[in-house]
Amino acid sequence: MSTPFNYKHLYYFWVVAKEGGISRAAEKLEMAVQTVSAQVRELERSLGYALLKPAGRGLALTDAGMAAMQQADQIFQLGEDLPARVRDAVSTPTVRLAVGICDGLPKLVVRRLIQPVIAAPNLRLLCHEGNLDDLLGDLALHRLDVVLSDRPAPANPNIKLYNHSLGSSTIGWYGTAAMVQATGKDFPRSLGDVPMLLPTAHTAVRDRLDQWFEQRSIRPRIVGEFEDSALLKTFGASGMGVFPAAEWVHEDLLAHYAVTRLGPCEGVMEHFFAIGTEKKVQHPLVLRLLQPAL
Numbered sequence: 001m002s003t004p005f006n007y008k009h010l011y012y013f014w015v016v017a018k019e020g021g022i023s024r025a026a027e028k029l030e031m032a033v034q035t036v037s038a039q040v041r042e043l044e045r046s047l048g049y050a051l052l053k054p055a056g057r058g059l060a061l062t063d064a065g066m067a068a069m070q071q072a073d074q075i076f077q078l079g080e081d082l083p084a085r086v087r088d089a090v091s092t093p094t095v096r097l098a099v100g101i102c103d104g105l106p107k108l109v110v111r112r113l114i115q116p117v118i119a120a121p122n123l124r125l126l127c128h129e130g131n132l133d134d135l136l137g138d139l140a141l142h143r144l145d146v147v148l149s150d151r152p153a154p155a156n157p158n159i160k161l162y163n164h165s166l167g168s169s170t171i172g173w174y175g176t177a178a179m180v181q182a183t184g185k186d187f188p189r190s191l192g193d194v195p196m197l198l199p200t201a202h203t204a205v206r207d208r209l210d211q212w213f214e215q216r217s218i219r220p221r222i223v224g225e226f227e228d229s230a231l232l233k234t235f236g237a238s239g240m241g242v243f244p245a246a247e248w249v250h251e252d253l254l255a256h257y258a259v260t261r262l263g264p265c266e267g268v269m270e271h272f273f274a275i276g277t278e279k280k281v282q283h284p285l286v287l288r289l290l291q292p293a294l
Contacts, residue, residue, distance in 0.1 A: 006042065009040070009042050017051075051064055095285060098128065102131070102150060103131055107229055108252045128144065131202070132147070139276070140277065145276075146276050146283070146286045148274055151204040160277065166274055167271075167272055168269045171209075172247045172262070174236065174257075174260065174262060179241070179262070180260050188218065191262075192221065197243040199229065202227060204270070236257070237257040247264075274286070
């Protein structure tokens with residue numbers, strides 16, 4: 001079956017869109033302006049829609065052009081990865097594992113979740129951190145082998161995704177020795193008397209913490225909110241405030257930060273998931289990641 005358009009024409013359009021004009025694109029491509037313009041017109045003719053429109057001294061994308069640009073970005077970004085993939089395939093044999101890490105997942109937990117594969121011979125581990133929606137998009141495009149998250153993937157009729165539970169952890173309250181002393185004996189009500197650091201609302205555990213405060217009539221004095229869990233713990237260790245953390249990594253937490261456990265956050269759990277595109281996992285290292293949960 002023949003393709004409905006010429007990929008060379010699509011490439012020229014992609015460069016024009018990225019450069020913001022045909023003249024700049026022609027200079028980058030080292031081609032005549034007329035040639036580049038003709039190639040873009042051929043693409044528009046084959047698709048049946050105008051992709052570019054005048055905007056000041058340059059060009060802007062039409063609605064159709066924006067849709068075409070999104071697809072072209074994916075196509076040519078994958079193409080740019082091709083030389084490295086080929087080079088890796090013929091060089092020293094490696095076992096590649098590309099992991100997406102949801103930015104709401106605590107870093108010490110990430111290390112523990114990935115620990116089962118660290119000793120794999122010839123491992124090449126690629127870690128990409130981002131928000132869950134972006135990571136799931138990369139997973140669907142096979143740029144990632146698995147995504148680690150603090151929540152399951154939402155239902156999506158366009159993408160078949162499978163959630164694998166990796167376990168859960170109770171939450172504890174931590175702080176410096178001075179913070180522990182300041183909370184006194186009336187824990188957990190005394191948490192309302194000390195400054196507090198919390199994860200931002202983009203984490204799954206934040207809603208559970210807010211409900212926990214409400215159930216116990218605790219009005220937290222929040223002095224800092226952090227998207228990055230490691231940054232939260234760093235400021236907590238400096239004495240800025242008390243903070244919640246997964247007790248699953250209690251020993252690592254005490255070893256890396258000068259903090260003490262104040263007490264439990266009873267009833268609040270943090271859950272961990274591996275998200276993939278296969279119901280029956282084939283990648284040997286992803287299988288190893290899942291092994292403790294199987």
